[in-house]
Amino acid sequence: MDLTFTPEETEFRAEVRGFIAGNVPKDAQETLRAGRHVSKDQLVRWTRILNDKGWSVPHWPVEYGGTGWDPIRQYIFLDEMQRAPAPQMLPFGHSMVGPVIYTFGSKAQKDRFLPRIANLDDWWCQGFSEPGAGSDLAGLTTRAVREGDHYVVNGQKTWTTLGQYADWIFCLVRTDPQAPKKQMGISFLLIDMTAPGITVRPIRTIEGGHEVNEVFFTDVKVPAENLVGEENRGWDYAKFLLGNERTGIAGVGATKERIRRLKEIAKAEPAGAGVVWDDPRFREKVAAVEIELKALEMTQLRVVSAEARRGHGKPDPASSILKIKGTELQQATTELLMEAIGPFALPYEAEAVEGRNEPPVGPDYAAPIAPNYFNMRKVSIYGGSNEIQKNIIAKAILGL
Amino acid sequence: MDLTFTPEETEFRAEVRGFIAGNVPKDAQETLRAGRHVSKDQLVRWTRILNDKGWSVPHWPVEYGGTGWDPIRQYIFLDEMQRAPAPQMLPFGHSMVGPVIYTFGSKAQKDRFLPRIANLDDWWCQGFSEPGAGSDLAGLTTRAVREGDHYVVNGQKTWTTLGQYADWIFCLVRTDPQAPKKQMGISFLLIDMTAPGITVRPIRTIEGGHEVNEVFFTDVKVPAENLVGEENRGWDYAKFLLGNERTGIAGVGATKERIRRLKEIAKAEPAGAGVVWDDPRFREKVAAVEIELKALEMTQLRVVSAEARRGHGKPDPASSILKIKGTELQQATTELLMEAIGPFALPYEAEAVEGRNEPPVGPDYAAPIAPNYFNMRKVSIYGGSNEIQKNIIAKAILGL
């Protein structure tokens, strides 16, 4: 048992830190530091810088553009990305459909899609959830009927994150409604968002932003070559995909960065004769979060280290802890920001998270705080709600 | 809506307070103030003083020795008893079997038992729980077989509180194992603890005390006249009994008294250059408990007031809130006492709760604190665990 990073790992961290510091677009970094969302353009620019370096899809196999880093290096890379802060890769191409394509896709699919994902030439979105099927994903009803060399798709997907920018959507569709189990009649289709019959309707989220969408399919023709793997085996690929998105799920680095910002604001915001940070009780609340975060970081390292030992690709049910604790701390830090800013959480700027035009009401760091607190309620709901994660721990780890 | 006590209610409170202050045995009061248990003798003496005054069973019908007080006066009386502090009546005769007897018992049973309960001439204990039936009370297996003019009882009861002192035990026994529902074959028997075939085995509880027992029945003969009500209707009487023990379940007065003691100790116990109470964070934790307690007190008054309006005897499912919140605060205050006393919680005195002989290790108020913390874990388990209470709220109030 050696509980320190090796000199090589420390050196690697320094290299990553240096590269990010020297190359991340400064405007994007500022945007993130202010607690705002990066634009599509900022994300694309940064992805291409990383791709030029060969680091845009580090966890992929080397033959498809990956780095060959072990899980600990991947962890360090992600941690540095979150702490810099640098824009994080959206998961949809990078961690979701990319690995599905290189694992189950045809040669043609790999050749066509993977390089464009690595360079963010194609913006992907996810078509899994449906209005009637949230946590019960396999209850989906979107139909795909094979007609000659294409499928005809009808139905509706929802919670499609950033679908308004998407070039492609990967969908779970029902191809065999008569299958004996509902999981058995599902296929995995790649669909061009410009295909006739697709309509995207924005859903305004709680904080007022446009982050998710409904996507409607009316007689959409999808070439059969866009089926991934075998027909009616889509559920297997979906399970692979969902079990794959593990590293960084806890968001430790991002939470550290948010705590940095929290301290900065608490040291600036007036309270009584001094500032918010003067209150020992406030500092204790921050310290309590930092301690839990340190514990989570250690837990994450243990999971990553076990993964390194066990070999890639087997999802560890312990990663449910990372999801639950990680999202709890993400939420706790947004709550502390609310507490720090106090009454100046009240003004609503329509452009608070995306950027703004008018002079602010109150301090200029105030505007994104309430929207982020509101918006961050989603993290304990999505990606398998925290209740579902507790079911997983009970069943898969404790045998209950 | 008038949110103050009426002058008559205030006057009543003063009368009760005065009577308790002038009459409660001082040794018993000291024992309680030190966080220790009163002895059987102390309890008997105080009960008889109250009975002479006509106040030992205030909630009973006047014809059996009750006072005729409305629920608010009963609440005030109990609150003053807890805050004095004065020894509280044990529920077993007073609130459990007493009301069952005067509601469902025969004239002979009423004449024989009720006056002796009011004067604590008979010490009663409860024979409901069995090793295999905790929260699932109706799963009991103790058998009573009718043979001529008596029943023959075989089986085992457990968690029999203070059964070591008891003259009588009231038991749920199975008289019809063939009944279509398990609730339908149960009867309610009054059993003389001196009857041959009864063995009492002490259970040592977590803090080292002897508070509960197992009671074994081997061919115990019970005269048929000791059956309450009808054979096989015992479940109805048990439900009545369990729904009856509402007033004071929250223990608001006792928790107030414990907070008083907590503050006293925190102001005495050295910490750093001063005392524990100097720490603003500690004071905040106490204040947080006091606020919740104030809320609970108001909630209790609302329940009591609604009961006064609705008439006696209909249990209010909202009293599950009183049970849950009340026990949470009982436990929280014992935890704060642990925090206040700190390292001096460590020494174990065999007689810590009952009284002691040796000089103490550390301050003389330390010894009962840890045992009380340990022992108080029971309150969220017994009387329908807090999980069961949440089921009740979900079902009976929210319709889930």
Next chain:
Amino acid sequence: MDFDLSEEQSLIKDSVTRLLRTEYGFEAREKHRAEASGFSEKLWASFAELGLLAIPFEEEDGGLGAGPVETMIVMEAFGRALVVEPYLASVVMAGAALRHAASPEQRAAIVPGIVEGSSRLAFALAERDTRYDLSRIAMKASREGDGFRLSGEKTLVLHGDTATGFVVAARTAGAPGEAAGLGLFNVPAGADGLTRRGFPTQDGMRAGELTFANVFVPKDAVLGDPEGAWPAIARVEAEVSAALCAEAVGSMERMVELTVAYIKERKQFGVPIAAFQVLQHRASEMYMALEQARSMAIFAAMNAAEHDETARRTAISAAKVQIGRSGRFIGQNAVQLHGGVGVTMEYEIAHHFKRQAMIDLAFGDADYHLKLVADAGGMDERD
């Protein structure tokens, strides 16, 4: 001790409830918000007709002479419906300032306009550095002849964008943080030198920033002692906080109701999600948090008019602690149990969640008030 409503109180409750049932569904509310002033002038007129605008004022001033319990009843109903009209800002808050500071002549001049709905005052109190300490006011009122000149900035003035006038707190003496030296001034919205910028708030209402550039206030617009307004400000704070507690409870009650209904209806894995015990218990805990909050809103109403400042502050602080905690617990879990739809603008629940957050941060959040209670030695030193 009697928790039943009197006949008059039942009447108020019934009439408000009836009005809101017909006029204040979730979609109607969105329409009210979309009007130019950020609320419905028509409904404001209905409030006036029902006498709601008259509730806290003395009968001699044209009011109903009712008290904190009646305000609690109205605010609770408003909380359920997430009413965006400026009742809290104008009737409760500015109204309390008038009641506690203005002379009989001033009240006779001002209150009837409020009661009939033609004037809507706002209370301009907070500044950049005020946070939760209302004595921390820097804005200067300098004597000029019989009157005063006001200069400085006010912010976060609830409904300050559309108010017809303002009660303005400004300093005639002393320094920020001192209770002494504060005065209250009645300033019409159109006063020379007064400019304002309106902005929307996170919870779907509106507020304003005010800039006073040497605004003249004549003698008869000085409300009470120009150096001794603190006791009045403290009473306003207590009353508005108690009203906020009641509003929060109404909103919590609605959230519990919506959540229970939602989980009964929403199916996953072939059963209503209400079948899952974890969600049943969560709902039970939400219900408990609601009832504890309701108890403390009543406690706040009981103590809002308490004369002893320390006792009043401690009681109100205790209520704010409970309301803040219950509101957060219920709000967060209501959203969680709604799942995805809980974090959209399209469902009512998110709007309650946001309102709860803003109520907690208004006049001091739960932990701020916990500190005040602790500093006062706790809850039960007195009896």
Next chain:
Amino acid sequence: MDFDLSEEQSLIKDSVTRLLRTEYGFEAREKHRAEASGFSEKLWASFAELGLLAIPFEEEDGGLGAGPVETMIVMEAFGRALVVEPYLASVVMAGAALRHAASPEQRAAIVPGIVEGSSRLAFALAERDTRYDLSRIAMKASREGDGFRLSGEKTLVLHGDTATGFVVAARTAGAPGEAAGLGLFNVPAGADGLTRRGFPTQDGMRAGELTFANVFVPKDAVLGDPEGAWPAIARVEAEVSAALCAEAVGSMERMVELTVAYIKERKQFGVPIAAFQVLQHRASEMYMALEQARSMAIFAAMNAAEHDETARRTAISAAKVQIGRSGRFIGQNAVQLHGGVGVTMEYEIAHHFKRQAMIDLAFGDADYHLKLVADAGGMDERD
């Protein structure tokens, strides 16, 4: 970064685990406790044979030269079995005092006896007013010739009733609360003027009160600088705290295991209570609390030997916070899920619950350490 055990570490773990499996079931433990010294002398000899008593000492002193990770392994196993032998008091705590304060000659004279099991030292540190601030020592050591005279009282000395000797902290200069002016002294249990009173502890072990009436300590029994022992005391505190964290984790692990087994087996309403989702989630939360605690026990072991005092203290404090909170959560819920049997002496779970409570209160409870972390500016100022 590698969380696997080395071969030597695996060996230690296996041998301890094997020994405890055969010798330390719940009933065997009750027997060990019932022996005259409050623990099993026979097992102590087995610990010596296995080399456990040698773990932290340098090889040149007859030890194994192992570090905090090896201590963590042993203490975790001890925590699972609720070992009552004085390993923590003697090997970890008094041992650390010797390692950090004694001269090579003193170590050569004392350590071999510890390693072979014939001498069991205890560390006499706490006094009536010490609480969690170990600099708050009042007991006087007055110079007399080459040596010192000790007068005063020590309390809560773990296993002080049966120790063969003591490391005693006393003040040669300065006032309680000052780090400077403290010395450490090696005092045999039979020293003239030293009396002791033993007492049982809540968690089934034993401790003692010591009275020093002018006890003479010769020069060669002064451990290190008689005015400069603070750095050694601080290191002892860090190491014993880290060891306690590991012990707590072992006990938590056992509680989770026992609770999961219990709810699978215990039937109510015709089904195992593990069928109730609320209990499943509670068990999951206990498991999470365990894993977070385990992570911080590792973190404590990583930092126990850190040279920078501030960094070390902050890390240890953070671990104590997590361990205290996890231990309380797991302990309380383990008891709750066991129902009635959870609050009896007859089941193992209650004993773990009590041990957790005592670990939390040893060397500072969770909230005390939270304050220390906050006062140090939090966790992440350094990198």
